Amino acid sequence: MTRHRSVRPIAQHSSARRPRAWARALRTLGIALAVVLVSGVAVVGYVVSDLTAAVAHNSVQLEGGPTTAPDIGAYKNGFNLLVVGIDACEAKYADLFPGRCDGPDASSVNNDVTVLMHVSNTPRRITVVSFPRDMIVPVPSCTAKDGTSVSAQSAAQINSTYDEGGLSCVAKTVSALSRQQVDFAAAVNFGTVIDITNAIGGVQVCLATPIDDAYTGLNLSAGEHTIQGLQALQFLRTRHGLVSGSDLARIGNQQQYLASLARQLTSGKVLSNVPEVLRIATIALTNLEASTTLKNPATILQLALAVKDVQPADITFIQYPNVTDPDNPNRVVPDDASAQTLWAAVAANQPVLITHQNTANDGVTVEPTTPTTAPTPAPTGASATSTPTPAATAVPLSDNVRGSTAAQQTCTNGDTSG
DSSP states (O other), X not given: XXXXXXXXXXXXXXXXXXXXXXXXXXXXXXXXXXXXXXXXXXXXXXXXXHSXXXXXXXXXXXXXXXXXXXXXXXXXXXXXXXXXXXXXXXXXGGGGSTTTTTSTTTTOOEEEEEEEXXXXXXSOOEEEEXXXXXXXXXXXXXXXXXXXXXXXXXXXXXXXHHHHHOHHHHHHHHHHHHOOOOOEEEEEETHHHHHHHHHTTOEEEEXXXXXXXXXXXXXXXXXXXXXXXXXXXXXXHOSTTBSSOSHHHHHXXXXXXXXXXXXXXXXXXXXXXXXXXHHHHHHHHTTEEEXXXXXXXXXXXXXXXXXXXXXXXXXXXXXXXXXXXXXXXXXEEEOHHHHHHXXXXXXXXXXXXXXXXXXXXXXXXXXXXXXXXXXXXXXXXXXXXXXXXXXXXXXXXXXXXXXXXXXSOEEEOBOOXX
C-alpha cells in the first residue's frame, strides 16, 4: 500500500510555536555528542551486556544500507552519523509542555532537529552539519518502518520526513540531498535532554545580551550561565528570544551549546569520571531509536573511541548552505554550489574555514580564530624519520554559510528590542 503525503499548511518563521517546539533541539545534538563522545570510556562490559537488548529492540533498517555495521576501521574514508531530534508526546514530561499530548497535533512526530556528523579518517576531524527545519528539499520515495511505501515529493519541508516515514526516510532524504551515505542513524526524544544535562551537571553558555522569551519561559541575563534540565531545553528551543526570531538564529544558538558540550566532554572532566560516564551512557542508550547498524552497543563504543581525542579546533559546526526560498521569504532552499564546496572538502579531509562574519542579526557572536595551516605535530616519542602529516590547508566556505568551531567562543544575541 502506498501512502500519499497530505498537503499541510506550513507555519511562518515568525509565528508563535508551542513550548514543545524546540524541546527536541537539545536531544538531537546533545545526544549526538553525548552518545558518541561519552559512551566510549571504561564501559565495554556494561555496554555489551546490559544494553544490547534495549538498543536492538527499537532498531530500524536504513533503506539501501547494510543490516549490521563492519568494524569502524573498515570505513577508510570516515563515517557519517545522522542524529534526529523528534518532537513526540512523552507522558513523563507532559506537564512541562501543556497541550503536547492532548492537542490537535498530539500524534504527529516531526524531526525538528536534523544533524549529520561526519567523522573523517586520519587525521580525525568532526564536521557537524545542521539542516534547517524550514528548508524546502526534494524528498525521495521511501519505505516506512512498518513496510508502508511513502511517495516522493518534489518539494517539502525537511522536518516533515520523520512524521511521514520514520528514521529511514529522514536518512534517505539527507543522503539524497548531501550525497553522503548515512552509515549510522539515531532518533531521540526531548526528555533525554533534561536527564543528560542533569547527569553532567549542566553546560556553560554565554549571552552577549539578555534573553526574555515569554514563549519558552526562558529569562537569562547577559553573561555566562550554567544551564541544565528544563532551562537547557528552553535555551535550545528559544527563537523569539533571539535577535531575528528565526530558525537559523536558533541553530547558531544550539551550536553554541553543542560546542560548549563538546569542550566539556573532551576536557577530561566528564570522561575521567567512570560513574558519570556510566550514568550518561545509560540515559542515552536506553532512549535511542537506532539504525540496525547502531543497535550493537559495542559499535557505539567504537564510535566513541574513534572521536574521544579529537580537539575542539577540529570540531566544526555548520548550518547547511542555504538561501532564501524565492517562492516564500519565510523558508530557505539548499545552496547547491556552496554545499558542493563543503562536501568536497569533507571528502578530501581538509578543514573548512567559515568566512561568514556574524552581524547583530545572527543568533550568536563568534570570536574569530586563525585557520590551521601548519602540519599536525608528531606524537610524543615519534621518530625523526616518521612521515609527517600533510599540511592542513583550510577550504574557505561561501560567506553565506554560518558556523564555528568548538574552540571558538560564541555568545547568544538576545532580542532586546522589546
